[in-house]
Amino acid sequence: MDVAVLIFLSSGLFLGWSLGANDAANVFGTAVGTRMVRFTTAAIICSAFVILGAVISGGGVAHTLGKLGAINAIPGAFMVALAAAATVYLMTKAGLPVSTTQAIVGSIVGWNLFSGSLTDTATLVTLTATWVICPLLAAAIAAVLYKGVAAxxxxxKLHLIRLDAYTRAGLILAGAFGAYSLGANNIANVMGVFVPVSPFTAFGIGEQFVFSSAQQLFLLGGVAIAVGVFTYSKRVMMTVGRDILRLSPIAAFVVVVSHSLVLFLFASQGLEHLLARAGLPTIPLVPVSSSQAVIGAIIGIGLLKGGRGMDYRLLGVVGVGWLATPVIAGLFCFVALFILQNVFNQQVYRPAEYALSETVLARAAAAGIDVAPVRALRGIRYPSATRLGDALGERIAIDNQTLKTFVAYAEVDRMTIDPRRLPDLGDSLLTAPQLAAVERLAGQTFIHRWMLDEALARESGEWAPLPPTTVNRIANRALDEKRQAVYNLFRVAPTR
Amino acid sequence: MKPFAIFRKTRELESQIDQFCDTVDQGGLAFKLGITSYLEGDTAAFEDKLKQVNELESQGDSLRRMIERRLYTQTLIPESRGDVLGLLENMDQILNKCEGPMWQFAIEKPEIPNEFRADFAKLLEAVVEAVEALVAASRAFFRGLETVSDHMHKVMFYEKEADKVSTKLKMAIFSGDLDLARKAQLRNFVEHIDNIADTAEDVADRLAIYTIKRSI
Structure with missing residues (x-):
């Protein structure tokens, strides 16, 4: 791996460090602040479980962020993460409970705007709706849990001393769970933008266990979070534990558990799978703000106790954070990308090209879209998805879904299959039938990604996506990751 | 109940606190039996109880020190550590206040006129009831906050009772025809005994605050 890649990853690591410094306090702040748990104990447990959560369960949330905007050049990913980190830093300086989640989302949208990529509004709506739901859900869980624990x-009728011992044990267990959930839910904020441009290759340990390139990135991000926990979180923990939240240890336990449950609900692919199998609606896998979950939980307990002595200003501050953080991060990212591209001559996005060829129109027609009004656009090349959208919009009334379909079909991404490069993928990412399928396509060139997808699916059933039901979502997500690796491997630099 | 080995130290500390409560309780009872024996003129039994109160007092001291040291070195119950220390020290005071008058009886050997003996016995009864109610309230503080007040009001009740009896006794003593020195000596003994109930009430008042603090 060359040094430049490490330099570009550094902004993600910085973001991870600040996440560790700030959000570890949400998990262990009260326990350490009230001296129920020693800082060293808390830091070790927190780091270990953040890393585990990130590597084991980080994938689902990262995929959602990837849908919002797939950053396709590493200098761009660097700036997206840097803009988010800088926003977090500035907002923290201003004393606002800032969320890395909201910063990274704003930053990604900033990149989308700069590169002319389409922002997936459906994903954006899901994300923002979750930000409102997250503290409310945390409040509800905390209130119910508090009632239950109190009863x-x-x-x-535990002895005071035994209650104390159990509370300590409870705080440590809840903290471990909280750290795991934090890692699972928030690693995507730190490393998600680097996933499509990951410099790592997957490798296998034994037959079953595959360490994917995303997981290697998450491990690196997890370590950065751990460093943040050890180097800087103590001060924040003391502040959270003593000044902001005057909570009894039991209430602190309830707050940590509620916070962790919320983060876990929004990160667990296993739970998503279970719910889908039972025919229940699933919970979107979305990065949520750990700080806001904690504030929600505290408000839940506060309201349960009659709302006395509560700081209602906090609610306003949370609301401001929802608006201000993504906007600032987005603007920052946009401006910084401009500077990085034009002053430092870095390629912040891979120039895309959209063309409505005959094949594309035929494919769109096959998908049930009326292509007659846009036939006149055939042969014109568009430099960005937004330009294509504008051109289409002039001809037909186009809804978001149709636009997304068009963009997916029209995007030019030249790939020539050269099986000699397959070993670069590592020997455990693709199954044998999948490898064989790729090899059979040797020498062929594909202009669009969907053409390669379809060709591969014809060669082997293992390349065919399962029907898009919620139960199949996890399998399809894994397939997407494999396809992405294949695209990256065989991509031919655009000729313009 | 044996949940986990990691809670072994917890159980030890719990039982030490229980033992400390037992010690204070027994201190009160031994005090009552001892003074009763004195009033009945049974010197041997009195000496025996004096020894017992003495032992209980030093046992209470060492238990208290052990508990306090553990609370601090193992940084236990950070939220209510100060309160628990206060409670233990104040309860220990009760043992001291039982031991003191016993020694004074042993040293001064006051002659209690027959007509006052019944009231002395009543005073003793009220005082020891107050101490027992306080110990029960303290146990409840450790085990289940809801029942603290069930015992607390008894402490107040018996303290008032002890006050009434002691006032009545002092008035009777000073309206009699003993010489002033004896009157003053008897009054001192009444006050020393009544003092125990007053201390119990002071501890109960603090306990009430500790309880409110814990239930918030």
Whole structure:
């Protein structure tokens, strides 16, 4: 791996570090601040579980962020992460409970605007809706849990000393769970933008276990978070534990558990799969703000106790954070990308090209879109998805879904299959039938990604996506990751 | 109940606190039996109880020190550590206040006129009831906050009772025809005994605050 790649990853690591410094306090702040748990104990547990959560369960959320905008050049990813990190830093300086999630989303949208990529509005709506739901859900869970725990403790009549011992054990367990959920949910914020441009290759340990390139990135991000926890979180923990939240240890336990449950709900692919199998609606896998989940949980307990002594200003601050953080990060990212591209001559996005060829129109027609009104656009090349959208918009009333379909079909991405490069993928990413399918396509050139997808699916059933039901979502996500690796491997630099 | 080995130290500390409560409780009972024996003129039994109160007092001291040291070195119950220390020290005071009058009886050997003996016995009864109610309230503080007030009001009740009896006794003493020195000596003994109930009430008042603090 060359040094430049490491330099570009550094902004993600910086973002990870600040996440560790700030958000670890949400998990262990009260426990350490009230001296129920020693800082060293907390830091070790927190780091270990953040890394585990990131590597084991980080994938689902990262995929959602990838749908919002697939950053396709590493200098661009560098700036997206840097803009988010800088926003987090500035907002923290201003004393606002800032969320890396909101910063990274704003930043990605900034990149989309700069590169002329389409922002997936459906994903954006899901994301923003979740930000509102997350604290509310945390409040509800905390209120119910608090009632339950209080009733249980009354019934159990524990000795003060034993209650203390159990609370300590509870805080440590809840903290471990919280750190795991934090890693699973928030690693995407730190490393998600680097996934499509990951410099790592997958490798396998034994037959079953595959360490994908995304997981290697997440491990690196997890380590950055851990470094943040060890080097800087103590101060924040003391502040959170003593000044902001005057909570009894039991209430602190409830807050941490509620926070962790919320983060876990929005990150667990396993739970998503279970829900889907039972025919229940699934929870979107979305990065949420750990700080806002904590504030939600505290408000939940506060309201349960009659709302006395509560700081309602906090609610306003959260609201401001929702608006201000993504906007600032987006603007920052846009301006910084401009500078990086024009002053430092870095390629911040891979120039795309969109063309409505006969094949594309035929494919769109096959997908049930009326292509007659846009036939006149045949042969014109568009430099960005937004330009294509504008051109289409002049001809037909186009909804978001249709536009997305058109863009996906029209995007030119030249790939020539050269099986000699296959070993670069590592020997465990693709299955044997999948490899064989790729090899059979040797020498062929594909102009669009979907053409390669379809060709591969014809060669081997293992390249065919399952029907897009919620149950199949995880399998299709894994397939997407493999396809992405194949695209990156065989891509031919655009000729313009 | 044996949940986990990691909670072994917790159980030890719990039982030390229980033992400390037992010690204070027994201190009160031994005090009552000892003074009763003195009033009945049974010197041997009195000496025996004096020894017992003495032992209980030093046992209470060492238990208290052990508990306090553990609370601090293992940084236990950070939220209510100060309160628990206060409670233990104040309860220890009760043991001291039981031991003191016993020694004074042993040293001064006051002659209690027959007509006052019944009231002395009543005073003793009220004082020891107050101490027992306080110990029960303290146990409840450790185990289940809801029942603290069930015991607390008894402390107040018996303290008032002890005050009434002691006032009545002092008035009777000073309206009699003993010489002033004896009157003053008897009054001192009444006050020393009544003092125990007053201390119990002071501890109960603090306990009430600790309880409110814990339930928030």
């Amino acid at each position: 249980g403790l009354r019934a159990a």
